[in-house]
Structure formats: structure tokens, C-alpha cells
Amino acid sequence: MTERLPHEKGFHISWDQIHRDSRALAWRLDGHGPDDGAWRAIVAITRGGMAPAMIIARELDVRTVDTISVKSYNHQEQTNAVVLKAPDVDMMGDGTGILVIDDLVDSGKTLQLVRDLYPNAHFATVYAKPKGRPMVDTFITEVSQDTWIFFPWDMALQYVEPYRGTD
Numbered sequence: 001m002t003e004r005l006p007h008e009k010g011f012h013i014s015w016d017q018i019h020r021d022s023r024a025l026a027w028r029l030d031g032h033g034p035d036d037g038a039w040r041a042i043v044a045i046t047r048g049g050m051a052p053a054m055i056i057a058r059e060l061d062v063r064t065v066d067t068i069s070v071k072s073y074n075h076q077e078q079t080n081a082v083v084l085k086a087p088d089v090d091m092m093g094d095g096t097g098i099l100v101i102d103d104l105v106d107s108g109k110t111l112q113l114v115r116d117l118y119p120n121a122h123f124a125t126v127y128a129k130p131k132g133r134p135m136v137d138t139f140i141t142e143v144s145q146d147t148w149i150f151f152p153w154d155m156a157l158q159y160v161e162p163y164r165g166t167d
């Protein structure tokens, strides 16, 4: 079900846009790791964080990439956030030098859960809504709380009627 709720505005992101915005995020993070500016590893919050994490890992030449699997939504309905799969324990430590990437922060519940586990990690998202902003250290674009972000992996090109209709 991808119907929008009546109060929601739609912000439709193309593959090109997420690529550009993820690159912009990478460049902003470059040189800000604790180890001579370098990051030890990147952890993507699945599933939405995996596409930006791959782009960022490529830009920053980080080869160690792991995932944390958090589920907090059924379509657009928010449920309790739960960890379904954790990253490598030895690699993570308390999170120092680890860059945790997600596609967006909305209520902040997902990042709160991951932050509690790894308080010293750096948290970055491509997009942020006001409620979740305090949970994220670095992001690129803010949208209003009543905007629903549609990602390219959830969309397809389709025919639209001309503005003036057809005969």
C-alpha cells in the first residue's frame, strides 16, 4: 500500500538525486573520523541505508561495511523498532570510528535504538525530518514532518494523462 495519507506531502526522490545527495553526505563526512580523519567502518541500517552506505563507502574508500537490521515500519505505519540482526560485535566496540548510515530520520526511533547500542558512533542520514533531527549528527536535506519521502526503489515510471486530457 503506497497511498498517501491526506495530510502528507510527497517528496519524490530519483536515483540520480539520491546518488547526488549521498555523495554530498560523503564529502561532508570526509576527514571527520577520529583516526586521522578516517572512519574505521561503515554500518548501514537496512534496508534503506544500504544504497547511501554503498555510495558513501565508495567515496570515502571504506572497505569494511556491515549492516544492522532494524524494522520500525509496516509500509507507512510505525511500529516498535526492533533489531533483527546486529553487526559484528568485535568490530563495533562502543561505536568509536564507526559511521552509521540511514536513508532518513523521521521520528528518530530507529536511530535512538542504534545510538543506545553504540553511543560513540557517528550517525548520518541523507534526509531528516524535524522530530528526528536531534538523533542525527550529519544530514543533507531537511523536509517537513508532514512530508512522505518516496525513494526510487519504491517507485516505477508510469504513464500519466496529458494535462488537457485526451479525446
Ligand SMILES: O=P(O)(O)OC[C@H]1O[C@H](OP(=O)(O)OP(=O)(O)O)[C@H](O)[C@@H]1O
Binding pocket: 045, 046, 047, 048, 049, 070, 071, 072, 073, 074, 081, 102, 103, 104, 105, 106, 107, 108, 109, 110, 111, 132
Ligand atoms: O526515524 P524513524 O521514525 O524510526 O524512521 C526512519 C526509518 O524508517 C525507515 O525504515 P523502515 O523501518 O521502514 O525499514 P526499511 O529501511 O527496511 O524500509 C527508514 O529507512 C528509516 O530507517
Ligand code: HPA
Binding pocket: 073, 104, 106, 147, 148, 149, 150, 151
Ligand atoms: O518519509 C518516509 N519515507 C519512506 N520511509 C519512511 N520511513 C519513515 N518515514 C519515511
Ligand SMILES: [Mg+2]
Binding pocket: 045, 046, 047, 048, 049, 102, 103
Ligand atoms: Mg530503514
